Amino acid sequence: MAIKTEPFVINIGPQHPSTHGVFRMRLTLDGEVIIDVEPILGYLHRGIEKLAEGRTYTQNIPFTDRLDYLASMSNNLAYVLAVEKLAGTPVPERAEYLRVIMAELQRIASHLVGVGAFLNDCGAFMTPFLYMFREREKILDLFEMVCGQRLTYNYMRVGGISQDVPEEFLPALKKFVLQMPGFIDEYDQLLAENEILLARAKGVGILPRELAINTSASGPVLRASGVKWDIRKADPYSIYDRFEFDIPTGNFGDCYDRYRVRIQEMRQSVRILKQAMEQLPQGEVRSDVPHLIRPPVGEAYGHIEAPKGELGFYLVSDNSIAPYRFHIRAPTLINLTALRDMMIGWKVADAIIIFGSIDICLAEVDR
Amino acid sequence: MTVALSGEEIASQIEEHFPGSIAESSQQSLVVDKEFLLVAATYLKTTPGLDFDYLTSITAVDYYDYFEVIYQLTSLQHNHSLVVKTRYYGRDNPTLPSVVGLWQGADFQEREIYDLMGVSFEGHPNLKRIFLWEGFKGHPLRKDYL
Numbered sequence A: 001m002a003i004k005t006e007p008f009v010i011n012i013g014p015q016h017p018s019t020h021g022v023f024r025m026r027l028t029l030d031g032e033v034i035i036d037v038e039p040i041l042g043y044l045h046r047g048i049e050k051l052a053e054g055r056t057y058t059q060n061i062p063f064t065d066r067l068d069y070l071a072s073m074s075n076n077l078a079y080v081l082a083v084e085k086l087a088g089t090p091v092p093e094r095a096e097y098l099r100v101i102m103a104e105l106q107r108i109a110s111h112l113v114g115v116g117a118f119l120n121d122c123g124a125f126m127t128p129f130l131y132m133f134r135e136r137e138k139i140l141d142l143f144e145m146v147c148g149q150r151l152t153y154n155y156m157r158v159g160g161i162s163q164d165v166p167e168e169f170l171p172a173l174k175k176f177v178l179q180m181p182g183f184i185d186e187y188d189q190l191l192a193e194n195e196i197l198l199a200r201a202k203g204v205g206i207l208p209r210e211l212a213i214n215t216s217a218s219g220p221v222l223r224a225s226g227v228k229w230d231i232r233k234a235d236p237y238s239i240y241d242r243f244e245f246d247i248p249t250g251n252f253g254d255c256y257d258r259y260r261v262r263i264q265e266m267r268q269s270v271r272i273l274k275q276a277m278e279q280l281p282q283g284e285v286r287s288d289v290p291h292l293i294r295p296p297v298g299e300a301y302g303h304i305e306a307p308k309g310e311l312g313f314y315l316v317s318d319n320s321i322a323p324y325r326f327h328i329r330a331p332t333l334i335n336l337t338a339l340r341d342m343m344i345g346w347k348v349a350d351a352i353i354i355f356g357s358i359d360i361c362l363a364e365v366d367r
Numbered sequence B: 001m002t003v004a005l006s007g008e009e010i011a012s013q014i015e016e017h018f019p020g021s022i023a024e025s026s027q028q029s030l031v032v033d034k035e036f037l038l039v040a041a042t043y044l045k046t047t048p049g050l051d052f053d054y055l056t057s058i059t060a061v062d063y064y065d066y067f068e069v070i071y072q073l074t075s076l077q078h079n080h081s082l083v084v085k086t087r088y089y090g091r092d093n094p095t096l097p098s099v100v101g102l103w104q105g106a107d108f109q110e111r112e113i114y115d116l117m118g119v120s121f122e123g124h125p126n127l128k129r130i131f132l133w134e135g136f137k138g139h140p141l142r143k144d145y146l
Helices: A050-053 A062-063 A072-087 A093-122 A127-148 A169-192 A196-200 A207-214 A220-223 A255-279 A331-343 A348-357 A362-366 B007-017 B032-048 B107-117
Strands: A008-013 A024-031 A034-041 A298-306 A307-315 A325-329 B022-026 B030-032 B056-064 B066-075 B079-087 B095-097 B120-122
Touching: A024 A072, A034 A348, A034 B107, A050 A062, A062 A072, A062 B030, A072 A093, A093 A127, A093 A169, A093 A196, A093 A255, A093 A348, A127 A169, A169 A255, A196 A255, A196 A348, A207 A220, A207 A331, A220 A255, A220 A307, A255 A348, A298 B066, A298 B107, A307 B056, A307 B066, A325 B056, A331 A348, A331 A362, A331 B107, A362 B079, B007 B022, B007 B030, B007 B079, B022 B120, B030 B032, B032 B079, B032 B095, B056 B107, B079 B095, B107 B120
Parallel strands: B030 B079, B095 B120
Antiparallel strands: A008 A024, A024 A034, A298 A307, A307 A325, B022 B030, B056 B066, B066 B079
């Protein structure tokens, strides 16, 4: 005899440890199986785009720190690139190299948190997370050396960076670059072939290649689905065309592939860091830029491959000291578009893992 | 390097297929009449050689006389890009066709524009506020809001 059942709605978040911030989703379940997902956003909306229209181009740099606060350096870089495109500002060679060094260190730091939190969601409670925080701490120490801050750096400027690195920075960076591959091996030994992780992440939350492209996914989420697309290679900004590195991709687009792509990207970042360190020239770190920048009337879209995906700034100038329009193409908001398709058909326990594998930062989603 | 295709060249191609569809074009971008937005977008997505399979971003700007919506298109296959714009003149209930049917990635971004700029998208499957709450008055990114 068939038992009569009806769909059941549960609410996860906004205050929930595995939503990585204040994200809320309404899951409609049939027994344990997810049949519908509705993400509900906006709990951290601060109106940054509107605020930025009332501030000068330079004053807006600290706002970008507060988007994806796990990758402030990358946000700084994307914004100053857009302003430089708009105003046609030159950047000294040494500053370009230091920008790349900071952006790649930031990518490693962001992936460490992303992977650590993902493993946490998988049930490897806190141990791998703290292993990864050990190395992230070293990166934060490096950042503290160059700008005195550990989270919101405000380091890049239009036309360069705020100040040159102190003399103890390069030896410390060298030590980090030598040690890091060994630590990545250690993470691999810890969990990469772990039976439970494989069972929970392999084949789960598949995002097919076509759907990934159609939903405008970017970053590790897109690459795990087998699309070899990295803006550092596809549309090299700054000086990325001078470095040798590979683009890791996945085969199936499942949670495990997204995890693997992040681990491999860390290795590639170390490769870039090595080359950048060797080639680092001497010289100025900031070109002569007036305090109040008045870009000519026009618009510019500057984009970079941020740790979580394509981060872009669309700026419109009316030749005043503040942007007329300041739009942020937030990678993690757009990566969430595919969330519903990835979750439907999976069990409620998988929802947490699928969500964790996207690696989002709510401060950037909601802005 | 992603090649930014010339707005003028693509505009003349579209104009050839759909006379009267192009309002303006320059080297950097082209402006499509809103009545022709969907056919032009379909043409850009499906024509071999163009293949704009990836919608990088959508955003809107309030220019007082009109609202401009900007579509940044990319072809991952050919590694080229194009900026397509469309305009709505007037300030009362601006409405444009939705491109969610072509690129699902437009879903949240069109909701964001609706929420903050107050431009509606016809044919969007779930057009409601995304960041602000239901019942919020006004659209903050409009220039006359504050």
